[in-house]
Amino acid sequence: MVEVRDPRRYSVTSPNASVQERLFRSLVEYAPTGVAMVDRFGTIVLVNRETERLFGYTPDELVGQSIDMLVPRRLLGSHAGFRAQFFESPQRREMGAGRDLFGLRKDGTEIPVEIGLNPVETDEGVFVLASIVDITARKQAEARFRIAVEASPHGMVMVDPQGRMMLVNRETERLFGYERSELLGQPVEMLVPHQVRAHHPDVRAAFAADPRSRPMGAGRDLYGRRKDGSEIPVEIGLNPIETTDGIFVLASVVDISPRKRAEEALRRSNEELERFAYVASHDLQEPLRTVTSYMQLLSRRYRDRLDGDASEFIDFAVSGAKRMQRLIQDLLTFSRVSTRGEALQLTDADIVLQGVIANLKAAIAESNASIACDRLPQIIADPVQLEQLLMNLLGNALKFRGTEAPQVHITATRTGRFQRFSIGDNGIGIDPQFFDRIFVIFQRLHGRDDYPGTGVGLAICKKIVERHGGRIWVESKPGSGSTFHFTLVAASE
Ligand code: ADP
Numbered sequence: 001m002v003e004v005r006d007p008r009r010y011s012v013t014s015p016n017a018s019v020q021e022r023l024f025r026s027l028v029e030y031a032p033t034g035v036a037m038v039d040r041f042g043t044i045v046l047v048n049r050e051t052e053r054l055f056g057y058t059p060d061e062l063v064g065q066s067i068d069m070l071v072p073r074r075l076l077g078s079h080a081g082f083r084a085q086f087f088e089s090p091q092r093r094e095m096g097a098g099r100d101l102f103g104l105r106k107d108g109t110e111i112p113v114e115i116g117l118n119p120v121e122t123d124e125g126v127f128v129l130a131s132i133v134d135i136t137a138r139k140q141a142e143a144r145f146r147i148a149v150e151a152s153p154h155g156m157v158m159v160d161p162q163g164r165m166m167l168v169n170r171e172t173e174r175l176f177g178y179e180r181s182e183l184l185g186q187p188v189e190m191l192v193p194h195q196v197r198a199h200h201p202d203v204r205a206a207f208a209a210d211p212r213s214r215p216m217g218a219g220r221d222l223y224g225r226r227k228d229g230s231e232i233p234v235e236i237g238l239n240p241i242e243t244t245d246g247i248f249v250l251a252s253v254v255d256i257s258p259r260k261r262a263e264e265a266l267r268r269s270n271e272e273l274e275r276f277a278y279v280a281s282h283d284l285q286e287p288l289r290t291v292t293s294y295m296q297l298l299s300r301r302y303r304d305r306l307d308g309d310a311s312e313f314i315d316f317a318v319s320g321a322k323r324m325q326r327l328i329q330d331l332l333t334f335s336r337v338s339t340r341g342e343a344l345q346l347t348d349a350d351i352v353l354q355g356v357i358a359n360l361k362a363a364i365a366e367s368n369a370s371i372a373c374d375r376l377p378q379i380i381a382d383p384v385q386l387e388q389l390l391m392n393l394l395g396n397a398l399k400f401r402g403t404e405a406p407q408v409h410i411t412a413t414r415t416g417r418f419q420r421f422s423i424g425d426n427g428i429g430i431d432p433q434f435f436d437r438i439f440v441i442f443q444r445l446h447g448r449d450d451y452p453g454t455g456v457g458l459a460i461c462k463k464i465v466e467r468h469g470g471r472i473w474v475e476s477k478p479g480s481g482s483t484f485h486f487t488l489v490a491a492s493e
Pocket residue numbers: 392396397400425427428429430438439443444445446452453454455456457458459482
């Protein structure tokens with residue numbers, strides 16, 4: 001408590017001030033905070049420049065007047081009561097804690113203020129020394145923050161260090177089905193599903209111990225609990241906000257039910273499509289076999305009785321049926337990539353490659369190809385599908401050769417958690433405009449007479465690589481060979 005004998009001695013005009021008094025006076029006079037001393041009757045006995053500036057008065061217009069002239073009319077009643085209370089038990093305090101305070105300016109406008117009160121005991125009784133801070137800028141910043149939060153398309157929830165919701169926006173009300181008044185001041189746990197509610201304070205404590213902006217529960221499915229007890233899948237971003245009262249958390253909540261529904265619909269439709277492809281290709285084989293075998297019977301038994309045209313027509317029909325059989329078999333293989341895949345396991349890619357080279361021995365010899373390969377590493381894969389993958393890529397490298405004998409180069413490079421395999425050839429190459437198309441089922445760039453095939457091979461490769469969590473792509477120029485790259489998870493992972 002400041003001991004002052006006569007507060008009037010500190011009025012700006014005092015003629016007999018000692019050096020120390022002058023210093024003290026200028027301290028008050030030029031303080032960036034408004035200062036006003038008031039007696040128990042509410043009379044202003046001292047003000048500084050900042051108070052005059054804040055309220056728009058010139059020097060000496062305030063001293064001797066009632067403090068009420070600085071209080072908005074509508075607050076006068078409660079102000080008188082408050083003053084009486086203060087002088088009954090004078091102690092240092094904030095004025096109107098928790099309520100918004102306003103000052104009345106000379107021009108009739110109001111300014112938001114924060115007021116601290118200190119009792120000052122003198123021979124002439126107790127005075128109150130009020131410090132007044134203009135909080136217009138802070139209020140404006142707060143208002144802007146509120147507008148931004150309110151306008152956010154995400155649910156925004158500000159949680160205090162005790163886990164109570166201090167601010168929620170309209171979207172939060174909509175998402176969780178509560179009125180704002182039902183949420184404010186309540187523990188945030190009321191928005192958390194029952195089964196994880198008990199654990200949630202630990203989650204908050206962990207965040208407070210390492211406060212960084214980050215998604216909540218990365219990699220896990222999060223749910224929010226609505227007022228009606230239903231749960232919604234959500235994605236939550238957490239942002240720490242440091243305040244003098246500790247670390248607050250601003251959580252942004254996005255309802256991901258539409259995305260989940262779309263993913264589920266896509267999964268179901270993919271499954272149906274695969275079932276359809278499987279059933280169709282499986283069931284189509286039987287009648288096709290009948291057609292083929294009766295055509296062949298016809299040709300064998302009646303060849304001498306038919307004329308040249310008829311025999312030719314039968315040959316066309318048989319080769320058409322055989323082609324269809326191949327297409328159906330490839331389609332079946334394609335649909336089996338996801339339905340009949342084996343578990344991913346530690347696989348020695350080198351052993352698999354040697355098996356593939358052995359299988360292609362005839363084609364290699366026939367095309368006079370030379371094959372150079374690194375020692376391939378161990379990876380995590382379905383060995384049967386890895387064999388299929390290498391078989392298709394190596395088969396294509398031999399098939400799409402130019403005029404020279406094929407030279408194929410197979411390498412593997414570690415890139416992060418993946419191994420990148422590359423199969424380069426010196427064949428006819430591919431125009432970059434077709435890089436995407438060749439991985440689509442039944443898409444081919446050549447006629448059957450130039451190069452045999454069904455256009456399913458690369459689609460199978462893509463499906464296999466994607467089932468393994470990797471990527472497949474091609475680099476090529478027409479006439480300069482092609483290199484197909486794909487990535488699979490390396491063994492150490
Ligand atoms: P298919 O080999 O039955 O035609 P793919 O799906 O394996 O079917 O390949 C699709 C198309 O991609 C091929 O028709 C060919 O035009 C092109 N292609 C694939 N591999 C190569 C390669 N190594 N060199 C040049 N073109 C290729």
